[in-house]
Amino acid sequence: xxxxxxxxxxxxxxxxxxxxxxxxxxxxxxxxxxxxxxxxxxxxxxxxxxxxxxxxxxxxxxxxxxxxxxxxxxxxxxxxxxxxxxxxxxxxxxxxxxxxxxxxxxxxxxxxxxxxxxxxxxxxxxxxxxxxxxxxxxxxxxxxxxxxxxxxxxxxxxxxxxxxxxxxxxxxxxxxxxxxxxxxxxxxxxxxxxxxxxxxxxxxxxxxxxxxxxxxxxxxxxxxxxxxxxxxxxxxxxxxxxxxxxxxxxxxxxxxxxxxxxxxxxx
Numbered sequence: 634x635x636x637x638x639x640x641x642x643x644x645x646x647x648x649x650x651x652x653x654x655x656x657x658x659x660x661x662x663x664x665x666x667x668x669x670x671x672x673x674x675x676x677x678x679x680x681x682x683x684x685x686x687x688x689x690x691x692x693x694x695x696x697x698x699x700x701x702x703x704x705x706x707x708x709x710x711x712x713x714x715x716x717x718x719x720x721x722x723x724x725x726x727x728x729x730x731x732x733x734x735x736x737x738x739x740x741x742x743x744x745x746x747x748x749x750x751x752x753x754x755x756x757x758x759x760x761x762x763x764x765x766x767x768x769x770x771x772x773x774x775x776x777x778x779x780x781x782x783x784x785x786x787x788x789x790x791x792x793x794x795x796x797x798x799x800x801x802x803x804x805x806x807x808x809x810x811x812x813x814x815x816x817x818x819x820x821x822x823x824x825x826x827x828x829x830x831x832x833x834x835x836x837x838x839x840x841x842x843x844x845x846x847x848x849x850x851x852x853x854x855x856x857x858x859x860x861x862x863x864x865x866x867x868x869x870x871x872x873x874x875x876x877x878x879x880x881x882x883x884x885x886x887x888x889x890x891x892x893x894x895x896x897x898x899x900x
Contacts, residue, residue, distance in 0.1 A: 667706060667715035668871045671863060672733050674719055674761060675742030676753040680776040682718050683850035684742070688860050693851045709864045712871055716860075729761035736765040737870040738772065738863050741827075745775040745847060748814040755823060759830060770866050771827050771844060773820045778847040778854055781813035785847070785854035820845040839866075 673681045682703075687693055689705055705716045717732045733739060739762050743750040754773075762769065778785040821841040828835050843862075848855045 734764040738770040779849035780811040785849040788852040
């Protein structure tokens, strides 16, 4: 995947628009608006920002809590995808619905060693997605898998040189450091409740098996798989948006009105 996906923009939403454009935004990004939006939601300290840094910068680093929100502009082939990283603190909770407005995909993130972080997704964050698109895609992501799953302990170096490693493909390399409080089955059950909350038919919706991930921002385990799976899934939303904005239909009445106006101006 080397050379195919490059990070374009990193901007804190608390910075003014003028300052962002002058300080961080490259010329081609100025000329083209994002084609689609992804939003990451979750309680504080589950690793939302670290996941983005691992994917965009190919490394793990300690981060401070996000204030308000921040966005990354990612070029995926010919398309621009904005990824919004939101704050998990209670005082910024009200901003979540604003960031989710018009989102094509939402990543609901929890900590696999903390059951409460999964409960918070349902209690506090799910309702924020009411402003997302009606066909919004939901991914349930359990981060910090390296603390409980020996398969996630090996750091994935040179990820851009390799194909994405599927889930459950590695062999154990050591005992887990922490007890896993949220099982994959718990995440899948939560996904089913999301479908019911959204009044979606489970039989025709994306299956829970393909929308529940366990990742490690520290080692890179399944991080590429997560983002690139979602990028491929939102492509139909981009194409639908393009077809609606470039409709070949011509309004004949409007054309006649334009001709009458021009004729009136010439007399």
